[in-house]
Amino acid sequence: MVTQGFKPSRIRNGMARRFGLTGSELPTLRQVQWFVSSYSKKNLHRNDDYDESLSQIDQLAYGPTVSDTNPFSFGWKRDGRGKPDVGNGSDEKPFLVGLTTKRLLLNAARDPEAFVFHMDTTFKLNQVGYPVIVCGISDKCRSFHLMALFITSQRLEDIYATVLTELRRIFASVSGGRQLVVKFVMADAKAAQQNKVVRVFGADCEFVYLMCFYHVMAKVHEKLKSVPDRLRDQVMADVYDLHFAASQDVYDEQVKPILTSWSDEEQMVWIRGYFERTWVTSAFWRWQCFHTPSGYATTNNPVEQFNRLIKCDYTLRTKHKIGTLTQLLADCCGHQSVTPRIFKESPEATQQLNARVKDFRRRDLLVGMTPSRSSIDFLLVSPNPDVVRVLSRGCERVYLPELGRSREVGPVSAQMEVNYARMEVAGQPEGGWNVDLSTNSCGCKYYFKFAVCIHVIFALQIKSYTGLDGKRTLVNRSVSRKRRRSSITVLLLSIGTLKILLFYSHYAELDHTTRSKAALHND
Incomplete structure (x- = not known):
């Protein structure tokens, strides 16, 4: 229980439940605290002993016999002894230790245009205030793949340069002399990071330094706190329009009128x-979609999600000693190496998009506009069989005063933020979007960013495709239970109505016969 990070009070309560001990039989809380402290210092490196930390790092040192999934340390040299x-964390001797595995490093042994390189810093992991630098790549589905973790004492230009230099050096050693080449780099809006990225990668790489769009929106939203809601919403919509610009020329045409x-x-x-x-005019202006191919990450959200995983699953949101943190991060690298994670080179539909298509189809908010073979339009236009016209009618939104924003009417799993939902219908032709199933492409702005949209998924479902993988199924002609129940209800109502009509018809006929006989009798 100590190795799992349980608190002394929880350990004491667990002993009482596990062994059925009474209050007098249990050790005191102070005794449990002493045991936890002593055991942690001797076995879990929870102490400030500098020599013990050096011994721990030395045991994790990289060597040719290290297996693909075993974590190792790098980024340091040996002294005369x-x-x-x-380093000891001072200004003169900064502390720096890198942790990774061979398998994690080889994630980047691929075409540099197939991934985005991310570098981010996370805090509050140790008791001495040392930040941890996370380096990794994201694929076309914006999934994060860890490369290395660095524990450092300062965030200086020289530190960032050393981090990237050591990462390239160990990558070349593991990959047999292959150089780490990047095409897209995303990091914080800090001149120190950008300068050192240019210094390390600029010698042999032609790369684009991207800016996290979420960081842009967060800073803009912070500046708009004192602005009325009407103006704030307009500014946010304008910034999203600039973000979704299709090219540099379109962006240049839009930015001046907006400003x-x-x-x-x-x-x-x-x-x-x-x-x-x-x-707009600074060095951190590349936050638009057109700088990267469709589907690639435009924010640091993949690495931010990984930072959250470190704090939730490894440090348990507790500040540890450096020795303990080193072991926890080494365990993290090892676990990421053995966890099967496929690098995806083609986009995939998210659960949100699938739920959104299902909800929109139920409410007829997505309609297939391709003319049928029996129509005149089919004979006049002679459409391409691989092109499906999809009309998106959008979704109604309601304003929630308690949240201070609007929300779509529909299931929570299918709801989308207002500016992203707007990109599904912005610029839509009168007859709907032309979806090309030969390339799974659409002309909407949402597709331009994510390389997948509800129109493509809907068109594939119309053509009986199982998804974006190109596989097809037989046409489903079964009637859903709800539709069957409705049909049976209508049939029963029709039969009941028919019986009533027959009854009244027969009654009227009998009444007419009776009256005729009475008239003859009177005559």
Whole structure:
């Protein structure tokens, strides 16, 4: 229980439940605390002993006999005594230790245009305030694949340069001399990081330094706190329009009118100055979709999700000693190596999109507009059999005062943020989107960013495809239980109505016969 990070009070309560001990038979909480502290210091490296930390790092040192999934340390040299020289955390000797495995490093042994390289820093993992730098790549489904973790004492330009240099060095050693080449790099809006990325990768790589779009929106939203809701929503919509620009020329055409419209409002003049100065003319202006192929990550969300995993599954949101943190991060690298994780080179539909298509089909918000073979339009247009016209009618939204924003009417699993939902119908032709099933492509802006959209999924379902993999199934002609129940209900109602009509008809006929006989009798 100590190795799993349980608190002394929880361990004491667990002893009482497991062994059925009474209060007098249990050790005191102070005794349990002493035992946990002593055991942790001797066996789990929970102490500040510098020599013991060096011994631990030395035991994890990289060597040619290390297996593909065993974690090892790197990024340091040995001193005159043969011990690791990792620094002591001072300004003169910064602390730096890298942790990884061979399998994690080989994730990047592929075409540099097939991934985005991410570098992010996470905090609050140890008791001495040392940040941890996370390096990895994301695939076309925006899934994160870890490469290495670095524990460092400072965030300096030289530290970032050393991190990237050591990462390239160990990658070349593991891959048999192959160089780590990147095409797209995404990191924080810090000049120190950008300068060192250019310094390390710029010598032999032609790469694009991307800016996290979520970081842009978070900073803009922070500046809009004192702005009325109407103006704030307009600014956010304008920024999203710039983000979804299809090319550099389209972006240049849009940005000037948008900034001019902001100047028309007195409360927005200073917002225009901030936005233009920080996100238009600065070195961190590449936050638009057109800088990367469709489907690739435009935010640091993949690595942010991994940072959350470290804190939830390994550190348990507790600040540890450096020795303990080193072992926990080494375990993390080992677990990521043995966990099967496929690098995806083609997009996949998310659960949200599948749920959204299912809900929209039920409410007729997605309609196939391809003319049938018996129509005149089919004879005049002679459509391509691989092209399906899909009309998206959008989804109604309701405003929730308690949340201060609107929400789509529909299941929670199918709801989408207002500006992303707007991109599904923005610029839609009168007859709907033309979806090409030979390439699984669509002309909507949502597809332009994510390489998949509800229109493509809907068109594939119309043509009896199982998904984006190109496999087909037989046409499903079964009637759902709800439709069958409705049909039976209608049939029963029809039979009942017919019986009533026959009854009244027979009664009327009898009444007519009776009256005729009475008339003859009177005559």
